[in-house]
Amino acid sequence: MVLGVVRERGPVSKADIARETGLSQATVGAIVPLLIERGLVSESAPVVSGVGRPPTLLELDHDFYNVVGLKLMEDHIVAVVTDLEAQTLGQCELPLSNIDPESVATTAGAAVDHLLQISGLGHKRILGVGIGMAGVIDTSLGICRSSPFLGWQDVPIAALVEGRVGVPVRVDNDTNTLALAERWFGVGQKSDDFILVTLGRGVGLSVVVGGSVYRGAHGGAGEFGHTVMSDGDAPCSCGNRGCLEATIGEPALLRRAQDLAQEHKIQKPTTAAELYAAAPDEQVFSDLLAGAGTLLGRALGNLINLLAPELVVLSGEGVDAGEQLLGAVNAELAVHAHEGLRGSYELVVEPLSDEAWARGAASLVLDAVFESPTRSRSTPLWDWDNWQPTELKERTMKEMSR
Numbered sequence: 001m002v003l004g005v006v007r008e009r010g011p012v013s014k015a016d017i018a019r020e021t022g023l024s025q026a027t028v029g030a031i032v033p034l035l036i037e038r039g040l041v042s043e044s045a046p047v048v049s050g051v052g053r054p055p056t057l058l059e060l061d062h063d064f065y066n067v068v069g070l071k072l073m074e075d076h077i078v079a080v081v082t083d084l085e086a087q088t089l090g091q092c093e094l095p096l097s098n099i100d101p102e103s104v105a106t107t108a109g110a111a112v113d114h115l116l117q118i119s120g121l122g123h124k125r126i127l128g129v130g131i132g133m134a135g136v137i138d139t140s141l142g143i144c145r146s147s148p149f150l151g152w153q154d155v156p157i158a159a160l161v162e163g164r165v166g167v168p169v170r171v172d173n174d175t176n177t178l179a180l181a182e183r184w185f186g187v188g189q190k191s192d193d194f195i196l197v198t199l200g201r202g203v204g205l206s207v208v209v210g211g212s213v214y215r216g217a218h219g220g221a222g223e224f225g226h227t228v229m230s231d232g233d234a235p236c237s238c239g240n241r242g243c244l245e246a247t248i249g250e251p252a253l254l255r256r257a258q259d260l261a262q263e264h265k266i267q268k269p270t271t272a273a274e275l276y277a278a279a280p281d282e283q284v285f286s287d288l289l290a291g292a293g294t295l296l297g298r299a300l301g302n303l304i305n306l307l308a309p310e311l312v313v314l315s316g317e318g319v320d321a322g323e324q325l326l327g328a329v330n331a332e333l334a335v336h337a338h339e340g341l342r343g344s345y346e347l348v349v350e351p352l353s354d355e356a357w358a359r360g361a362a363s364l365v366l367d368a369v370f371e372s373p374t375r376s377r378s379t380p381l382w383d384w385d386n387w388q389p390t391e392l393k394e395r396t397m398k399e400m401s402r
């Protein structure tokens with residue numbers, strides 16, 4: 001709790017930390033030296049003003065420790081190492097030639113070694129590794145329940161990678177990791193109740209309630225892309241038909257655009273990026289994206305009516321579709337968001353890169369470091385009293401006994 005306040009409010013005095021946390025000044029006074037000793041907090045130069053001795057102010061020592069974030073995709077891993085404020089210090093990308101879990105864990109380990117080598121950082125100061133990946137993830141047990149892209153079922157990926165890197169590993173759905181990055185370091189800092197929707201190959205959702213990501217009883221909450229929008233014939237990667245992402249996911253949009261190009265004898269786009277670039281000049285593509293925006297706006301309107309968030313972040317590669325799509329989303333929201341909720345939320349569009357996904361994965365570890373123990377529902381990655389990583393086995397036992 002003390003560390004969280006120093007991060008959020010620093011430079012801050014001990015008296016203010018006590019006020020903010022509700023802890024006694026004596027307790028804060030006992031904890032602060034431990035945090036300083038461990039290199040997490042440092043004293044900043046006092047600001048002299050007025051009479052009397054100015055209080056010593058404390059701030060986060062953000063570059064003494066590092067965390068690693070890995071964004072796992074079907075054919076490569078993007079890895080970043082960051083400081084405790086999620087600032088990227090080094091980045092690399094490794095191809096995945098084999099996607100069986102053991103090989104992926106080995107490549108993940110190699111990515112961590114390579115990162116530390118190129119950024120000149122030591123293993124000892126890595127607090128943990130966060131992994132973001134598509135699919136249904138049980139974060140508390142570190143298990144990938146199902147990943148359609150990798151074809152995995154019940155893979156204990158956190159344990160496998162932990163065996164290679166020797167520091168705590170946490171895994172989550174990649175949309176949740178992005179939401180955590182927003183909550184700690186981005187637009188989500190000012191909001192405790194927000195939703196983040198990603199548009200790209202799939203359509204992802206993360207719901208932040210009271211400052212924490214809502215993961216559902218066993219992980220897997222937020223399968224917004226598989227909201228059934230029609231009883232149409234669009235087959236989805238999940239095996240159902242008529243899902244939102246079966247119509248507006250990038251593969252679906254691209255297929256439809258290629259059919260339209262053939263029909264209208266215009267140049268066929270070969271990637272979603274080419275489709276977005278051509279849309280302003282080709283009416284049929286522009287209409288296609290507007291149609292996708294309408295469907296997304298309708299689905300988003302339902303979500304807003306259901307959850308009443310104060311902030312809606314729209315992100316992912318698909319926001320590059322630009323005004324054709326986003327304009328239609330806004331027009332549809334104006335109609336479908338419930339009358340009493342219109343104007344009660346802010347819509348923010350955030351384009352992002354592979355690096356941002358990996359930074360999101362790093363935020364998974366930062367969340368474990370900074371989250372107040374009175375709020376967090378999962379077992380900490382670190383045993384703060386003994387200053388050592390909590391063994392995954394121990395974490396798993398604790399989680400299972402809940």
Ligand SMILES: [Zn+2]
Binds near residue numbers: 236240
């Ligand atoms: Zn589906």
